[in-house]
Amino acid sequence: MANIRSEFDTLVHALAPELFRYAMGLCHNPHTAEDLVQETFLRGWRSRTDLRDGKAAKAWLYTILRNEHARLYERQRPEACDPTVLPDIPDRGYDTSAEAFVLRRALAKLQADYRDPLLLQVIGGFSCREIGDILELNTNTVLTRLFRARKALRDLLTGDLPQEASL
Amino acid sequence: MNCLEFRRRLLTDPLSGDEDLLAHEATCAACAPFAQDLRAREIRMRSLLQNVVPPPGLAERVSLAARFEQRAERRRQWWYSAAAAVLLTVGVSMVSLFSTSIERTNVALAQSVINHIEDEASHLRAAHPVPTARVNWVFKRFGAELAADIGPVHFAAECLMRKRNGVHLVMPGKMGPVTVFFMPGEMTDTAMPITSARFNGQIVPTDWGSIAVVGEAGETVDGLGERLAAAVRWPASTQAGVSVPVGGNLLAASRLTQQKNG
Numbered sequence: 398m399a400n401i402r403s404e405f406d407t408l409v410h411a412l413a414p415e416l417f418r419y420a421m422g423l424c425h426n427p428h429t430a431e432d433l434v435q436e437t438f439l440r441g442w443r444s445r446t447d448l449r450d451g452k453a454a455k456a457w458l459y460t461i462l463r464n465e466h467a468r469l470y471e472r473q474r475p476e477a478c479d480p481t482v483l484p485d486i487p488d489r490g491y492d493t494s495a496e497a498f499v500l501r502r503a504l505a506k507l508q509a510d511y512r513d514p515l516l517l518q519v520i521g522g523f524s525c526r527e528i529g530d531i532l533e534l535n536t537n538t539v540l541t542r543l544f545r546a547r548k549a550l551r552d553l554l555t556g557d558l559p560q561e562a563s564l
Numbered sequence: 565m566n567c568l569e570f571r572r573r574l575l576t577d578p579l580s581g582d583e584d585l586l587a588h589e590a591t592c593a594a595c596a597p598f599a600q601d602l603r604a605r606e607i608r609m610r611s612l613l614q615n616v617v618p619p620p621g622l623a624e625r626v627s628l629a630a631r632f633e634q635r636a637e638r639r640r641q642w643w644y645s646a647a648a649a650v651l652l653t654v655g656v657s658m659v660s661l662f663s664t665s666i667e668r669t670n671v672a673l674a675q676s677v678i679n680h681i682e683d684e685a686s687h688l689r690a691a692h693p694v695p696t697a698r699v700n701w702v703f704k705r706f707g708a709e710l711a712a713d714i715g716p717v718h719f720a721a722e723c724l725m726r727k728r729n730g731v732h733l734v735m736p737g738k739m740g741p742v743t744v745f746f747m748p749g750e751m752t753d754t755a756m757p758i759t760s761a762r763f764n765g766q767i768v769p770t771d772w773g774s775i776a777v778v779g780e781a782g783e784t785v786d787g788l789g790e791r792l793a794a795a796v797r798w799p800a801s802t803q804a805g806v807s808v809p810v811g812g813n814l815l816a817a818s819r820l821t822q823q824k825n826g
Contacts, residue, residue, distance in 0.1 A: 405630060410623045417618040431619060435629055442630040497612050504609075518577070519610050525576075543576040551605065 401445055409438055412455060415520060416462055422516040423466045425501060433469070437462040459521055460531050463513065503553040511546035514539050567595050574599055578606040666753075673750060674758045674767060676726045677776045681743050681763065687734050688741040690718040702731055706748065707799030714795045726750065730773075740780040744792060748773040755789075772798045 413434055420430035440461050441454070504512060517528045525539045532539070565573075570588045574580070578599075589599045681688070693716040702720045703709055708731075718741065719734035731746035743765075750773045758765040758778055765778030768789030777789040 409626045413623040414618045418616045421616050438626045540576045547575040
């Protein structure tokens with residue numbers, strides 16, 4: 398039991414920061430993000446026997462967090478997903494510049510289908526195949542969604558209308 | 565690779581070091597600025613998303629929450645164990661109480677038979693056989709009838725047993741009078757001995773109740789109860805799914821018939 402406990406603590410220290418970033422990318426609220434991370438690890442602890450494989454554990458925890466966020470969203474907590482509300486946290490931990498604000502707003506405007514693979518790639522560092530496993534999509538669909546996510550983001554940030562032909 | 569393909573692939577991962585992409589970028593004047601702009605935006609986006617600093621002590625709080633969860637699990641396990649132990653104890657106690665209750669009931673039935681005989685000891689002194697018609701009349705009061713000769717009977721009457729009325733017979737035995745009680749409704753699982761300073765006998769289970777056969781000390785009553793059960797047809801309304809002969813002792817009935825015939 399002590400060994401499992403130690404492995405779990407190691408996992409928490411290694412993955413809590415990036416899971417928090419992923420949660421922030423989803424909900425834009427540090428308090429909600431911390432709650433999501435807490436709940437994710439607690440669920441992980443309850444199923445700790447499945448956490449022995451470190452690499453699989455990371456993908457699994459991301460999946461749990463994503464599902465937890467979806468459940469939270471279903472319970473309709475608007476403060477959990479409003480990117481225009483600036484969080485009450487120190488500047489060093491959250492970029493409050495106008496550029497960052499615009500980018501966050503653009504990310505929030507992305508369809509969840511496009512935003513999810515993008516966040517998993519950028520924050521989690523997952524490959525397209527791993528993203529496909531987490532989102533239960535095939536790799537080609539992941540590639541398409543990543544392409545469309547960046548295309549839409551680019552259009553939102555430049556104010557252009559989405560025009561596939563010009564890319 | 566044409567420009568469209570290049571831009572499509574670059575948009576899926578702008579920081580990819582794919583050689584084909586780099587080669588196209590190096591030779592295409594139109595795509596090179598597109599790629600540079602896309603990479604700059606990507607770096608800015610990654611910087612923004614990855615430089616979010618988690619609140620201080622986040623990992624420690626998560627670990628602490630897991631420890632609380634672990635303690636709660638242990639408490640739950642303890643309660644489950646305790647509940648299981650309580651249930652087991654209650655179960656064992658119930659079985660024990662049930663067994664004791666049955667045992668007490670059996671002892672009480674045997675004692676009531678002894679008491680009944682002693683209270684009506686005058687019937688033991690009856691020395692003359694009563695007519696078979698009288699015996700039949702008593703059984704008919706219960707809807708029962710004799711299916712075979714049961715031998716001489718010195719006393720026959722309807723009597724109040726412990727719960728309800730039954731048939732009280734006194735028959736001659738080797739050591740003295742033998743009392744027989746037909747007790748409808750007095751259900752027992754197995755044959756039970758009846759012993760006292762003066763009497764010796766047993767209670768035999770039947771489908772409709774039980775039969776007590778009690779003689780003086782030293783009297784052999786083995787098999788008598790079964791033979792009497794087989795010799796009397798008890799009404800279906802007081803039986804548990806068995807018609808005739810009463811007691812379900814077909815073997816004994818067959819034996820009795822064979823003895824009678826030959």
